[in-house]
Structure formats: structure tokens, C-alpha cells
């Protein structure tokens with residue numbers, strides 16, 4: 001069976017690190033490109049992190065790494081302050097600056113979509129700015145993407161504002177474009193992350209003895225920094241790798257872009273109200289994760305570490 005081509009749009013990021021690790025280690029996927037967006041830190045910092053992670057993971061040279069927009073669409077740039085001064089706690093991972101693609105993230109996305117002939121999947125675990133720009137610049141692009149899996153939003157409360165989850169609330173206008181673009185969207189939000197806590201000690205138990213020593217050191221450093229707070233982005237990738245890890249419902253979701261109090265809220269139509277959609281085939285029907293299975297999550301990490309014993 002041929003591997004599923006995937007583009008990873010990210011703001012690395014402690015949990016982005018583990019999401020990338022899961023995706024690159026998964027037999028069923030072929031990572032085509034990593035694109036960066038500010039969120040956990042500025043564009044320069046997250047792009048430096050991406051190059052450092054690529055070196056650590058021995059990410060093949062064929063995987064393009066491209067920087068995206070240095071700012072969000074309409075909202076001023078605001079950074080998460082929970083990922084530490086470097087975005088990876090206090091770690092500084094050095095990479096090869098020369099491998100950074102000369103093109104912008106949205107152009108790389110388009111080119112990879114053309115190459116993949118309708119099969120390209122996107123995993124987006126940062127603010128959705130780059131995707132929003134891509135869909136604006138290339139109106140035909142939605143018809144060329146198989147699906148988008150987003151870490152973002154919530155069926156309940158937020159983490160940046162009372163109802164705003166950071167990835168969506170940093171750039172709600174881009175999120176609105178993505179959720180209504182017509183490509184099937186899966187949303188893995190804050191409502192399903194709590195069961196998947198993993199402490200440093202639990203992570204260490206899942207590591208094989210022959211895990212690459214530098215990979216082991218960095219993973220445990222990040223796990224210690226994170227102190228068991230769920231790795232949202234890794235949970236999102238887990239939902240792609242194991243069909244039984246998460247349960248989903250197809251629900252209407254819209255992004256609040258106008259209210260000063262709830263801007264960035266993913267308004268999820270839990271009532272399945274007929275008024276929410278004038279048309280049954282309205283494009284913003286979203287596959288929303290409703291629950292996750294921590295045992296299967298731990299099993300995925302155990303399997304993943306086996307791919308990094310080089």
C-alpha cells in the first residue's frame with residue numbers, strides 16, 4: 001500500500017515536537033513538508049526549532065521545510081508563553097539553516113498538493129494563517145486537498161480566553177477560512193486532551209533501551225518541562241494514526257470572528273440544530289473528536305520510539 005502524503009503545519013513547540021515525531025515515525029504516512037507559523041514563539045524561533053528537530057530526527061532531505069507568515073491575518077501577533085523562552089522550554093536545537101526552502105509555506109503547500117494529485121493531507125497544529133493564505137492565493141486549492149486535521153478549538157472552554165483555544169484564537173479569521181473552505185476538516189480540541197496526560201516517568205517507561213541517546217535526552221527534557229500537561233498536538237496526530245484512539249461526531253462548527261468577548265471560539269452545534277445550516281451539504285460540517293483512549297495513546301508512543309533507535 002502506498003503511503004499517505006502529508007504536510008505538517010506547525011509552530012514548534014513542545015507538543016509540536018512529539019506530534020512531528022509520531023507523524024514521521026508512522027509507517028502509513030510519508031511526510032512531504034513541514035511549514036512553520038508563529039504561535040508558541042515568533043516565526044524566526046519556531047523555524048529555527050523546526051530545522052533543529054529535523055536534524056535530531058534525521059528527517060530525510062526530501063522533506064521540505066518552509067517558513068510561513070511572520071504575523072497573523074488581522075489580529076496582532078500574540079505569543080503563547082507556556083513553551084518557555086525558546087519555544088522548546090530552554091532547549092536550543094541547532095539545525096542546518098541551508099535546508100530551509102526558499103519558498104513561502106503556502107507555495108510549498110500548493111506545489112505538494114499538485115504533486116500528490118488530490119491525495120495530500122494536512123496536519124495543522126498551530127494557528128491556521130498559512131493555510132488561510134494558501135486558500136486565498138490558490139482558489140482551486142481546496143479541491144486538491146484530501147483532508148485537514150486541526151489541533152484547535154474546543155466543544156467547551158478555551159485556554160487563551162474563556163472560549164478561545166490558542167491556535168484558533170491567535171488567528172480566528174484564518175481559521176474561519178479553513179473551516180469553511182470545503183475540504184473535510186477534523187477538529188481535535190481541548191475537550192479530549194485531559195485523559196492523555198503523560199509524565200516524564202511514564203514516557204521513560206515506553207522508551208526502548210536502544211533509543212538514540214540524544215533523542216532520549218531531548219524527549220525527557222521536554223517531558224519534564226511540560227510536567228504532564230497533555231501534548232495536544234501529539235494527541236491530534238494520534239487520532240490519525242489509530243482509528244480507535246478517538247471517537248468523533250460530525251457536527252456544525254463555525255468560528256466566532258466578531259465578538260470581543262468570544263472571538264476565536266469554535267461554536268460547535270452540539271444540538272444539531274437545523275437552523276445552523278441552511279443547506280445540509282454546508283461546507284463547515286466538521287468531524288469533531290469527542291473522546292480519546294489513553295491506553296492506545298501510550299501504545300502509539302511505545303511504537304513510535306522504536307523508529308528512533310538510529
Ligand SMILES: [Ca+2]
Nearest residue numbers: 013016125126
Ligand atoms: Ca502547536
